[in-house]
Amino acid sequence: MSTNLSAAGIGIKPLVSLRQHPKLAVISCLLVLIASLPLVWIKGKPNYSSEAVVQVAPRYMKTLKDDNELDFQSNSQYRQFVQQQMSTLLRYDILADGMKRAKVPFRLAAESEQYAVDRLRNLLQVAAVPDTYMVRISMYGQNKAQMAPLINSVVNVYLERARTEQVFGRDDRISKLQNRQAELLKLIDEKSERRNQIAGELGIATFSAEAGNPYDKAIERLREALAEAKIKRFDAEAHEKAFHQHGDTDPSVRSIMESVSVDPGLNSLKASLNNRRATLVSGMAGLTAKHPGYEQSQIELGDIDNELNRQTDKLTNSVRRNLESRFATASTQAKQLEAQLQSELAEQEKSRGHYATLFKEANEISGQITQTRKEVETIQDRLNFFAGETSSLGFVRLVSAALPPEIPQGPGYKKLLLMAILAALGAGIFIPILRDLLDRTIHAPNDVISSFGFAPVGWLIQSKDHDSALFLDNQLRRLASALIREQDRTGIRIFGISSLQPGGGASSLTQQLMNTFQNMGIAALAVDANAFSRDSFFDQSTEYTIGEDLPSQLAQLNSLRLKANGRHLQAIDKLGVSLEKMAETFRFVLVDVPPLLVSGDAELTLRATPAILAVVEAEAQSRGEVTRAARLLQGIDPASIGVVVNQVRPLDGGGYVRDLMTEFIEGRKTAKAGKLTELWLTAQVIGKACRSLMQELYHPLRFSRRSSHDTL
Known part of the structure; x- marks a missing residue:
């Protein structure tokens, strides 16, 4: 047959699950409600909340200038920084200082600081506000007087620490920078002192490498002056030599004659004598040479000429001596200057190396001092940054302080109790559903379809009362009718009936079918081949040894018990021949076979029965067991296989089986119940379960009280 048929199963059917497991629903509801009551009492107390908000800026909020080490290169670095700040806020030292500054009795008397x-x-909850730069610090609890002071105190301590610690290692770095600055300033003082010593020794106030060594310049000037002095000496000596050789000066200097000619005294004398000469010459005019006056005038003219010559020679000699003295003085001065310059130059060149070494040292010291001062300035700039920027807002600032809470929060006793009741009701509904979902046993006839690949040939209701017994008889007639049809179609008279496990109902079904056939006027024989677990019904039956002749009164018998050796039949290989002989007398031979999944004789016995009825007990066999039984039966490969689902339980308060049984008993069609009716029926079932549980609890308590009273 086709194996594409699907099994119905129970599935998720809340009302069906509640009707099947009302006590489980009631117990689950009560347990959840009882377990929830302490939670309602604890969590239902009025709670308060207070929060403070701080901002963690993505950029450093500077006071004067930025610093590269305080920049974030990406958004992920900023998010990591926010997480680090959130962890820092809950640091032990910050919480301890905040708890002390809060001045509220938070720490208990017998409590250590670490525990507090x-x-x-x-109690503190620190969380970043999504899509903002804000971080929320909140507290939730019952003591509203302590919340705001504790939160604000912790936040203030955190802000103080954040501003001092946001520049990593600030105090240590400042200390190291100050030590280095002190070392550099001391070095500058030492270098400056040495340079002052050199300056005092050299007599120089400043040192500059660009200006050069002043002593080198002085020596160069001395050399230049010495060269000029030599030139002047050469010039003075040349002038003096030329004057001695030629008796006169060079063209650039006034000559002796020129000096004599322009002398005012000589010129005055000449003017006076020339006037006298003019008078004498005019007086000699017209006189003869022999005239006494003429001769006298001639003598006087001669004296005038002599006087002029004498005065001119005297002045000329005086000018000559003066010029000669001047040339000699100039030559002497030039020689003396040259000698002094030569001596000075020699003296300067003696100390030139020492002075050059000192000057070079002073220049190097000046460079070192300049470089050291630059380093000192750099250090000072960094110290100024620490002094200015570490007192700035930095990355974090307070946005809003925590305020004392006034309005209580939380669900309260009523809401929590209502939630507990709803949770208990939900558990009462969900747990039975979950049990059915986890239950892998067979519940309904259609549950075996997926394992066997075909629908069961029949199913039998669980008989607990008169109505269910009547309905069971009707179902047996239906099953007998199905076997008759199978016999009409195949001609099979021998049917092996086997349950999957012991107590599965195969023996009872064999007996019931035999009685049903006899009530219908059909000859049927029940054969007990179940040596594994004998049924009491066959205790009074005639015992038959397989392979021997059948009892002579076989036609008058309704049951027959096969002889066995312990739990195993004797001569089981000849069972088929014996059953065929029985089938000659009876239309139906119903063989009670050992449990299929337990006894090894089951397969051997079923080989002798051309038709097999597998009895599956509802709510006892799992789907896996049914599948394994189907594989075994397929391996035996009989002519016909049928499945009977036994002990199907009608659901309390309704359901298909219950409605079908009611229609059979009352003889009329039952109207389909509405949702409200279904709910009412379910409520009735649960109410009945509650009363049953109360009675079950009452009897042990009553017995316990009676025992206590008897003891007293």
Whole structure:
């Protein structure tokens, strides 16, 4: 047959699950409700909340200038920084200082500081506000007087620490920079002192490498002056020599004659004598040479000429001596200057190396001092940054402080109790559904379809009362009718009936079918081949040894018990021949076979029965067991296989089986129940379960009280 048929199963059917497991629903509801009551009492107390908000800026909020080490290169670095700040806020030292500054009795008398800090850490909730730069610090609890002071105190301590610690290692770095600055300033003082010593020794106030060594310049000037002095000496000596050789000066200097000619005294004398000469010459005019006056005038003219010559020679000699003295003086001065310059130059060149070494040292010291001062300035700039920027807002600032809470929060006793009741009701509904979902046993006839690949040939209701017994008889007639049809179609008279496990109902079904056939006027024989677990019904039956002749009164018998050796039949290989002989007398031979999944004789016995009825007990066999039984039966490969689902339980309060049984008993069609009716029927079932549970609890309590009373 086709194996594409699907199994119905129970599935998710809340009302069906509640009707099947009402006590489980009631117990689950009560347990959840009882377990929820302490939670309602604890969590239902009025709670308060208070929060402070701080901003963690993505950029450093500078006071004067930026610093590259305080920049974030990406958004992920900023997010990591926010997480680090959130962890820092819950640091032990910050919480401990905040708890002390809050001045509220948070720490208990018998409580250590560490325990109090851990308790405060558990109360504080630090979370980043999505899509903002804000971080929320909140507290939730019952003591509203302590919340705002504790939160604000912790936040203030955190802000102080954040501003001092946001520049990593600030104090240590400042200390190292100050030590280095002191070393450099001391070095500058030492270098300056040495340079002052050199300046005092050299007599120089400043040192500059660009200006050069002043002593080198002085020596160069001395050399230049010495060269000029030599030139002047050469010039003075040349002038003096030329004057001695030629008796006169060079053209650039006034000559002796020129000096004599322009002398005012000589010129005055000449003017006076020339006037006298003019008078004498005019007086000699017209006189003869022999005239006494003429001769006298001639003598006087001669004296005038002599006087002029004498005065001119005297002045000329005086000018000559003066010029000669001047040339000699100039030559002497030039020689003396040259000698002094030569001596000075020699003296300067003696100390030139020492002075050059000192000057070079002074220049190097000046460079070192300049470089050291630059380093000192750099250090000072960094110290100024630490002094200015570490007192700035930095990355974090307070946005809003925590305020004392006034309005209580939380669900309260009523809401929590209502939630507990709803949770209990939900558990009462969900757990039965979950049990059915996890239950892999067979519940309904259609549950075996997926394992066998075909629908069961029949199913039998669980008989607990008169109505269910009547309905069971009707179902047996239906099953007998199905076997008759199978016999009409195949001609098979021998049917092996086997349950999957012991107590599965195969023996009872064999007996019931035999009685049903006899009530219908059909000859049927029940054969007990189940040596594994004998049924009491066959205790009074005639015992038959397989392979021997059948009893002579076989036609008058309704049951026959096969002889066995312990739990195994004797001569089981001849069972088929014996059953065929029985089938000659009876239309139906119903063989009670050992449990299929337990006894090895089951397969050997079923080989002798051309038709097999597998009895599956509802709510006892799992789907896996049914599948394994189907594989075994397929391996035996009989002529016909049928499945009977036994002990199908009608659901309390309704359901298909219950409605079908009611229609059979009352003889009329039952109207389909509406949703409200279904709910009412379910409520009735649950109410009945509650009363049953109360009675079950009442009897042990009553017995316990009676025992206590008897003891007293």
